[in-house]
Amino acid sequence: xxxxxxxxxxxxxxxxxxxxxxxxxxxxxxxxxxxxxxxxxxxxxxxxxxxxxxxxxxxxxxxxxxxxxxxxxxxxxxxxxxxxxxxxxxxxxxxxxxxxxx
Numbered sequence: 001x002x003x004x005x006x007x008x009x010x011x012x013x014x015x016x017x018x019x020x021x022x023x024x025x026x027x028x029x030x031x032x033x034x035x036x037x038x039x040x041x042x043x044x045x046x047x048x049x050x051x052x053x054x055x056x057x058x059x060x061x062x063x064x065x066x067x068x069x070x071x072x073x074x075x076x077x078x079x080x081x082x083x084x085x086x087x088x089x090x091x092x093x094x095x096x097x098x099x100x101x102x
Contacts, residue, residue, distance in 0.1 A: 051101065 008014060025032045065072045077083045084090045 062076075066076055078090075082090055082092065
């Protein structure tokens with residue numbers, strides 16, 4: 001039985017196949033390690049793309065609101081740029097919760 005296993009292991013076709021597979025998995029320019037890294041990077045970029053598409057969608061909705069409604073435009077200017085009317089005090093409230101997207 002051992003002799004049969006050794007004959008298979010030292011067979012030139014088996015050794016060539018093993019050497020070829022080792023070359024493909026570890027030494028080739030498209031090796032398995034590089035493939036895993038690229039797959040992870042691709043997944044990260046897809047998540048980033050989806051995040052930015054959602055942000056673009058939110059911003060386009062806000063732009064439509066600001067272009068069509070003057071009250072919304074005034075509210076936006078007061079909140080984002082701290083604009084105020086005459087004889088009016090503005091109090092700034094800072095949100096200290098961490099942003100999950102940074």
